[in-house]
Amino acid sequence: MQPHAILLAVLAAAPMLLAPPAADAADDFKIALVAPLSGRWARQGQLKKMGAEMAIAEINAQGGIKALGGARIVLREADAGDSVEKAVSAAQRALSREKISAGIGAWLSSFTLGVTEVAERLEVPWFTLSYADSITERGFKYTFQTSPVSSLQAEQALDLVVDLAKRNKQTLRKAAIVGDNTAATVFFFKPLREKLLKAKGIEIVVDEIWTPPLADATAIVQKVRSTQPDIVFYGATNFPDSIQVLQKVKEFGLNVPIQGVGAWLVTPEYVKTVGKELLDNIMTVTAAHPLKGQEELVKRFTERTGEPFMTQDPLMTYAHVWIIKEAAEMAKSADPKAIRDAVAKLDLKSGPAASTLAPGRIKYDERGRRVGAAPIIVQWQNGEPFTVVPVEYATKKPIWHGAK
Amino acid sequence: MSVSDLAQYVVTGLLVGGVYALMSIGLALIFGVMRVVNFAQGDFMMLGMYLTYFLAVVSGVDPLLGALLTIPPFFLVGVGVHRALLVRVTGGGDPQRLMDAQLILTLGLSLIITNGTTMLLTPMPRGIKTAYATQAFAVGPVLLNEARSYAFLMALVLAGVVYVFLTRTDLGKALRAAADDPEAAGY
Numbered sequence: 172m173q174p175h176a177i178l179l180a181v182l183a184a185a186p187m188l189l190a191p192p193a194a195d196a197a198d199d200f201k202i203a204l205v206a207p208l209s210g211r212w213a214r215q216g217q218l219k220k221m222g223a224e225m226a227i228a229e230i231n232a233q234g235g236i237k238a239l240g241g242a243r244i245v246l247r248e249a250d251a252g253d254s255v256e257k258a259v260s261a262a263q264r265a266l267s268r269e270k271i272s273a274g275i276g277a278w279l280s281s282f283t284l285g286v287t288e289v290a291e292r293l294e295v296p297w298f299t300l301s302y303a304d305s306i307t308e309r310g311f312k313y314t315f316q317t318s319p320v321s322s323l324q325a326e327q328a329l330d331l332v333v334d335l336a337k338r339n340k341q342t343l344r345k346a347a348i349v350g351d352n353t354a355a356t357v358f359f360f361k362p363l364r365e366k367l368l369k370a371k372g373i374e375i376v377v378d379e380i381w382t383p384p385l386a387d388a389t390a391i392v393q394k395v396r397s398t399q400p401d402i403v404f405y406g407a408t409n410f411p412d413s414i415q416v417l418q419k420v421k422e423f424g425l426n427v428p429i430q431g432v433g434a435w436l437v438t439p440e441y442v443k444t445v446g447k448e449l450l451d452n453i454m455t456v457t458a459a460h461p462l463k464g465q466e467e468l469v470k471r472f473t474e475r476t477g478e479p480f481m482t483q484d485p486l487m488t489y490a491h492v493w494i495i496k497e498a499a500e501m502a503k504s505a506d507p508k509a510i511r512d513a514v515a516k517l518d519l520k521s522g523p524a525a526s527t528l529a530p531g532r533i534k535y536d537e538r539g540r541r542v543g544a545a546p547i548i549v550q551w552q553n554g555e556p557f558t559v560v561p562v563e564y565a566t567k568k569p570i571w572h573g574a575k
Numbered sequence: 576m577s578v579s580d581l582a583q584y585v586v587t588g589l590l591v592g593g594v595y596a597l598m599s600i601g602l603a604l605i606f607g608v609m610r611v612v613n614f615a616q617g618d619f620m621m622l623g624m625y626l627t628y629f630l631a632v633v634s635g636v637d638p639l640l641g642a643l644l645t646i647p648p649f650f651l652v653g654v655g656v657h658r659a660l661l662v663r664v665t666g667g668g669d670p671q672r673l674m675d676a677q678l679i680l681t682l683g684l685s686l687i688i689t690n691g692t693t694m695l696l697t698p699m700p701r702g703i704k705t706a707y708a709t710q711a712f713a714v715g716p717v718l719l720n721e722a723r724s725y726a727f728l729m730a731l732v733l734a735g736v737v738y739v740f741l742t743r744t745d746l747g748k749a750l751r752a753a754a755d756d757p758e759a760a761g762y
Contacts, residue, residue, distance in 0.1 A: 209689075213698030389587040389720075393580060410700045421709040422720060444702035445709070 200235070200242045200505050202227075202495055203249060203265040203295075204488070205276035205286050210253030211383060211409040214438055215278045215484050219300075220248060221476050222485030223275065226492035226523070236496060238503040244496065251277040251286070258282035262289040271295055272505045273495045275488055279408060280306065280321075280354035287314045296511040298494065300458055300487040302433070303354035307538045313511055315535050317487060317494075317528065318458030319544040321358030321432070327546040328430050328456040329367050331560050332402055335571040343401045347377035349391055349416065350406030350432075359406055359432045376400050385412040392419035395427070401574050405431040410440060417445045427574045431455035434483035437549055437556040450551035452572055459486040459528055460549045460556065462564035468527065480555060483547075486527055493524035494533055529564050579716040586717050593727030600733050608741065609754045611665055612674050614681040618688040623649055625696065631703045638703055639725060660684070666757045 204223050206216035227244045235241040249265040251258035258277045265271065266289060273296045277286040280303035290297035291311045299306060299314065302321040307314060319327075336343050346368055350356045360380075368375060376398040379391045385407070395403060407413035413435060420427075429452055436455040461469045461481050472481045472489075494514070499505060502513035519525040519533040534542045548560035550569055559569035598620065605613045623645045630641040664676040707721035741747040753760035 209693055209698055213693075214700055217698055387587060387591050390584055393583050397577070397580065414700075414702065418709050422711050423718065440700050440702065444704055446704065 198240070198242055199245045200239060200499060201245050201247055201269065201271050202492060203247045203262075203271045203274040203276070205249045205251050205258060205262045205265060205274060205282075206278050207252060207258075207282070208248065208250040211411050212251075212253065212279055212435075214410055214440070215435060216251065218438070218478075218482065218484035219275070219278060219488040220246075221472070221478070222488035223492050225472060225475055225485070226489045226496075229523070230492070230496050236499045236505075238500045239505060242505065244492065247271065251279075251282050255281055255285045259285040259289060262286040266290065266293045266295055270505075270507075272499065272507050273298065273510050275299070275491045275495075277301075278484070280358075284354055287311060290314070294511070295507040296495075296498075296514055298491040300483065300491075301355060302358065302458065304358045305354065307540050311539065313507075314539045315514060315541070316539055317491065317533075317541045317544065319546045320540065321355050322362045324432055324456045324458075324546040325359045325362045325367060327560070328404070328432065328454075328548065329363065329371065331454070331456075331548050331569070332428065332430050333371055335569055336401070336573070339571040339573060341401070341571075341573050343371070343373050345376045345398065345400040345402075346373045347379075347395050347398065347400040347403040347427075348375060349377065349379050349395065349403055350381075351383050351385070351408055351412065352380050353383065353406075353408050356406030356408060356432065360404065363404060373402075377403075381412075383409060383412055385415055388412075388415040388419040392416060392423055392425065395420075396423045396425055399574070400427060403427055403429045405429050405436070406433065407431075408433060408435050410435060410438060414441075414444055417441070417449060421445055421449050426572075427452065428572060429453045433457060434460075434549075437482050437551070439479045441551075442554045447551075447554040450554065451570075454548055454550040454559070454569070455556075456546045456548050457483040458544070458547065459483040459490075460547045460558045461486070461566065462529055462547075462558055463566055465527070482549075482556065490524045490527040490533075493522065493527070494519070497522065497524060497533075529561065582717050586714075586719060590720060590723040590727050593730045594723060596734065597726055597730035600730070600737060604737065608751060609665075610670075611661065612677040612681060614678065615685040615688060618685045619649065619652075621692065622652075622688065625692070625701075628701055628703060638705060656684070666761075 204220060206219045207213050208216045223246055227246055231243050235243045247265055249261035251261050266274065274290055275298045277283050278301065280301040283299045283301035283306055284303065287297050287306060291313045294313060296313050296315065299316055300318050302318050302324060304320040304322050307316045333343055348360050348364065350360065364375065377394045377400060379394060407416060431453060433455060434457045436453060441450055460483055469481045472485060473479065495510065497519060498510050498513040498517055501517065502509040514535065517533060520531065525531050525533050529545045529547060530543050532543055536542055545561060547558055549556045550559045552567055552570065557567035559565050559567055602616050605611050605616065626645045627638050627641040630636040630644060631638050636644065660680055664673055664680055710721045711718035712721060712724060741751060
């Protein structure tokens, strides 16, 4: 090994060695949050943290976990950074440094696939909002996937756009697939490519995939421009990549409906960067978004954080903390294995966790998938994202602009 | 692929190359000419971008002008960093040891700047909405993004200025000579 290489290795390891183990009361109930807090996905991690902190503040204000003598919940956050390796080592550090009762994370499906392996090995129940089907296809006992999986989201999203177009007397004939190769996007595009689009008689005219970071979007958007699809299925997963594509769409004057997958497409920054007009063409399918009747929850969140609106990431993480709290009350223990067994038996139909997520029930099946988890379709309307599908929870009606 | 598509890709590639060239001119000076290993180059650039951003958001200064306005304050920052830190790890001695010291120093600076900025300003992405970021000059069927075109032109001008400075002026020649042989320059 060259002296330089050794030096680099030592420097890279230094921050881990320097981080002090946090000193808190031994009977605090500790939840780990592994999420990207730096790098391209950091905004999503920051939003998750806001949701977790809000739930923890509420629970502690109400007297903590009663079955554990009023134990306070504390959050141990670890930065998943911008690669699977960093996410895995963050999880390893967080879970081996002290006793953690349950964990949440790590937003990007590719990160979650790695992080849940660590949690499974260390036998800590792990809650995720990630979409990729493969997360719960490995027979893991400690992974709980609260979102509807990518393939289900693809079906739902396609049904919506076909139906919307039909009601507006248009037929979708040509589709573009544009996105990165992270796990959730891969599992969203796969069924579209292999069967769903063909079944609806829609031809794929553009199929452009990249590995993040995206250096330049010109070639991709140029292809979309020259083939003129009726709909673009879009999966960029992070703001910096996504904004490059959307700025090009604007530059090339494209006017085409965009159906995305994920809550990265509904953060407030888009309004400032590409403007309301372009956003009116965008819908996205997510696992959670404020539903009809959740105005009070959203108000608490916006007042607390200064964010203009609430989206999937804080909602889900808020719900996850409450689910862990309910499981701890049921298990009467802070032991991760006992919590895991309680989560497997849990069937919540009321309370903050159940009322946050459609269809109002928290129960996980034997694979760890949430029973009845329904994809939510969100549409930008005049600079704000609204739930438009399913109709019983919608806060606005969907609008079809169509390709022009 | 049609001819116009191909032309578009070539032009876009050149424009992106211009942006990269603009970013690397500073690196060419500090590493290529002065032989200082600078791991914090990108971090200083990030700070410059933030200053441009805040000038635009707070005072409404157009980012193209704002970029120029960041030069004087960052010149002072550069002098400060050099006088306080870099001077201890440059200018004569065992080149291998000096490089190690520079690497540790600038990597440390880079970590401090990156994490300090994340703590102070949060990881929230920030952008400025300008007309030229999403507009393009049309040359036949080929579109040239306006912002990238300006960056490309600026890169050309700056590269020319730096070249003339280093090869034609006494100060530039002295700079190269001192970097080539710091010991001789000390006499």
